[in-house]
Structures are given as C-alpha cells and as structure tokens.
Amino acid sequence: METESLVETLEAAGLSPYQAEAYVALLELGTASATDVADASGVPAPRIYDVLRTLEELDYIETYEAESLRARAHSPSVVLDDLRNRAERLESAAEEVEQRWEQPELEAGGASIVTRFRTVIERAEAFITDANHQILLSTTTGNLRRLAPSLRDAVDRGVSVRVSVHTDEDEAPPDLDLFEGTCIEARHRPLAAPFVALADRRQASFAHHPDSYDRYGVLVNDRTHTYVFYWYFLTTLWEPWETVYDATGEGLPIEYFDVRHLVRDLRAIGWEDAPITLRVEGYDTKTGEESTVVGTVVDVRVPFASESDTGYELAGQVTVDLDVDGEHVSVGGWGAIVEDIEGTRLTIVDAPPLD
Structure with missing residues (x-):
C-alpha cells in the first residue's frame, strides 16, 4: 500500500489527517524529533506537539525529552489490535445495515x-x-x-x-x-x-x-x-x-394436505360403501380458532360429476361432510368460508383397503 493510501486508510479508521500523516512519517523515521516529524509529514510545526501528544494518548507512539521533544512508534501490536477491532466493528455495521435493509420486519398482512x-x-x-x-x-x-x-x-x-x-x-x-x-x-x-x-x-x-x-x-x-x-x-x-x-408407508393412517387429494382417494375407496373415519385438523371458520374433529364421512360434494381416473379438479368448491358424534360438520380446503372447518391436515384413520 502506498503512503498516500495508508494515510487515507488510517483517517478512515479514526485518525485525523494530521495524526495519520505524522504517524506514517514516524513509522518511516523510526525515532525522530518533533521538528523532523513535522518536516517529513507536512504537519505545521505549531501543531506537531499537540498531534504527537494525541497519538501518545492513543498508544500509537511514545514521546520523551532529549534536549528536545522526540518521538518513536510503539510496537505495532497495539495499533494492529485497534485497527482490527475497528475493522470488525465496520464489518458488523455493514452486516447490520444489510440485514435491516434486506430483511424488513414482516408485520401481519x-x-x-x-x-x-x-x-x-x-x-x-x-x-x-x-x-x-x-x-x-x-x-x-x-x-x-x-x-x-x-x-x-x-x-x-x-x-x-x-x-x-x-x-x-x-x-x-x-x-x-x-x-x-x-x-x-x-x-x-x-x-x-x-x-x-x-x-x-x-x-x-x-x-x-x-x-x-x-x-x-x-x-x-x-x-x-x-x-x-x-x-x-x-x-x-x-x-x-x-x-x-x-415416509408414511402403506396402510393407515393416510395424511393429506389438500382436501382435493383426500376426495380423490375417497372416491377411489368408495366412501359410500364402507364407513371411513377422518381426523381433521384446521381452523373453525367462524372463530378462526384451531379445531380438531374426528368423524365418519357421510358425503362428498364436488363441482364435477365425472368419475375420471384422477378424480382431481382444481376449480370450484370441494366439501367433505362428517358425522361427528351425531353432529354434522362440513370440511373445506384452504380459504373455506361456508364450511364449518378449514382443513389443514386431513387424515384417514380407518377405512377399507385402498386398491
């Protein structure tokens, strides 16, 4: 690094321009009188004494009297520690700035x-x-x-x-x-x-x-x-x-994350021919509170009449009706409004074998 660049870097690390110039000059001179430091650094003679005392307070140099005020640079370990600590703080500040700019707090909605x-x-x-x-x-x-x-x-x-x-x-x-x-x-x-x-x-x-x-x-x-x-x-x-x-393996229970996938299998099993027990975890559409019910499937309502190979349609309302201890409970998918429960996890816990 050239002298000019080193001076600029020390200024960025917190030294004043005069302090940075005097310290770099003293590094090159080793030991020198205040007058020689002023001449080598370009710091005005009337200011050099205050500059050297400030550098001494920072532990960058030490001064002593020998007919005139003289100065010598300390072992660079103190300076190096100071510069590295400053660099770490700057790096931390850069990361914090990036985080605050890139990761604004996400409020609800x-x-x-x-x-x-x-x-x-x-x-x-x-x-x-x-x-x-x-x-x-x-x-x-x-x-x-x-x-x-x-x-x-x-x-x-x-x-x-x-x-x-x-x-x-x-x-x-x-x-x-x-x-x-x-x-x-x-x-x-x-x-x-x-x-x-x-x-x-x-x-x-x-x-x-x-x-x-x-x-x-x-x-x-x-x-x-x-x-x-x-x-x-x-x-x-x-x-x-x-x-x-x-990871679920064969047999029961069978878990679904979408009501349409559930309906596909209910139609394949033939829910009308044998009782199928379903556990539904989700949200009560009236209160928004979490709700879990277990009941028997009594009806499957879909907007399509075709018994296709997949039984899977993307559009329209799909509802599964349950008998829960004698009470009718309707289950819909994500965004359900008219049903009683918006199902988030639907699990067949008892059913005849699925071919």
Missing part, C-alpha cells in the same frame, strides 16, 4: 420485495423454525441440505413437511437419503423451478430460479397472498410430478 437470495432462504429458515402445522417447500438439493436441520426439527415437532426438489435436465436425481427425517413426502421435478417455502398457510418465501432474468425475492406474512403461492406450488411444483419418497 405484510409483504416485501428483496434483492438477495440469501435473505429469502434465511427468512424461509425462520418460517420453518416457527411453523406449527404445515411446510411446503420447492428447492434444489443444495438448499434442501442447508434447510435440513430446521426441517428435521419441524418433523420432530409433528409438523407436516412436503418437499418438491427440482433439478436441471442434466443433473442427477436427488439421493433419497436426503429426505430421510426431513419430510413425510417428496416429489422430483426434473426441471428448474423457483424457490418456494410456505409455512402454516400464512408465510411465504419466494425467489426466481438463479438463471431467471428477473432476480428478486418476495416475503409474505399474509394468508391471502400466501394462498396465491400455494396454488402455484400445488399446480406447477407438486401435482404433476412423481412421488420419490414417502
């Missing part, structure tokens, strides 16, 4: 646009950590590995976690060991896709694929906006792709 993917995945990690019921995730294998500890903790808490892993066309399929303990079901999309993390139907973290022209992220803490990301996840990142990992 809020949404933010961010420019760094790191912010998106850090918020996703926080959403996963705080989730109580459900996590839906679209990610690469690399980012899944990063989020795996938080996902395992969520699974251990009883959170329903489903993951859609996307890979490039020339990339190998994900190793199934990657899903062990991190989710209850995983699907593989052999096509690049955005990063999407949804938690408890109210928080969303979204970022375009890194190769996309549009490079920004969206953070949401709002049920209505998260609902849009949910439908994108369901129709584009989940439903069309093959299941590659299923």
